[in-house]
Structures are given as structure tokens and as C-alpha cells.
Amino acid sequence: MQFAPMTKDPRALDAHLFICTNVKANGECCGAKGAAELRDALKRLSKDPSKGWGRRVRVNNSGCLGHCEEGIVAVLYPDGRWWTGLSSVDAPQLEAAVQDALDRKKEELGG
Numbered sequence: 001m002q003f004a005p006m007t008k009d010p011r012a013l014d015a016h017l018f019i020c021t022n023v024k025a026n027g028e029c030c031g032a033k034g035a036a037e038l039r040d041a042l043k044r045l046s047k048d049p050s051k052g053w054g055r056r057v058r059v060n061n062s063g064c065l066g067h068c069e070e071g072i073v074a075v076l077y078p079d080g081r082w083w084t085g086l087s088s089v090d091a092p093q094l095e096a097a098v099q100d101a102l103d104r105k106k107e108e109l110g111g
């Protein structure tokens with residue numbers, strides 16, 4: 001099998017948000033703090049036609065991001081911006097960050 005980077009992928013994303021939804025049997029974890037609800041809210045926003053995000057944005061679960069006691073944890077690429085201490089009702093904060101990333105990308109491309 002050969003591997004190759006997908007640098008020419010026409011489906012390239014302008015914003016890719018990962019939300020840790022990991023559930024641990026013991027100890028603190030994002031899954032026990034409402035991470036699935038937060039992920040679902042962002043997924044709904046990403047698919048809302050009125051937002052116009054379309055295929056430019058993707059929202060995914062992630063496994064443990066290594067800051068379990070500080071969860072809920074999320075990370076946005078390509079910015080490489082991290083959040084800790086999120087709760088299930090913090091969708092507006094992440095929505096604003098995604099929109100900001102899209103706006104900056106649009107500016108880079110000349111408006």
C-alpha cells in the first residue's frame with residue numbers, strides 16, 4: 001500500500017473542529033461533562049444552510065486529548081487553537097471561533 005498526502009484534495013477544509021468525547025471508566029473525562037451534547041450542537045450548526053459553512057467546515061469527535069481534568073477539551077485546525085474547561089452550553093464560543101477562521105480564510109483569498 002502506498003501513502004500520499006492529500007494536498008490537492010478538493011474537499012480541503014477551512015476549519016476542522018475536534019471535540020473530545022472520550023469516556024473513561026475511572027477518572028475525569030470529557031464524555032462525562034456533556035461533550036457529546038456540545039459536539040452535537042456544533043454539528044447542527046455546521047449543517048445549518050443559513051450559516052453557509054457547507055463543506056468548508058467539519059466537526060468531529062476526538063479521543064482523549066490529554067487534558068482530562070480540564071475538559072471538555074476542543075481543538076480547531078488549521079489554527080491549532082485549543083480550549084479547555086468547556087461545558088455543554090459553550091457552542092456559541094466555538095461557533096464564533098469557526099466563523100472567525102472562515103472569515104480570515106476568505107480575506108486571505110481576497111474577499
Ligand code: FES
Binds near residue numbers: 065068071
Ligand atoms: S477525556 Fe477529554 S482530554 Fe482526556
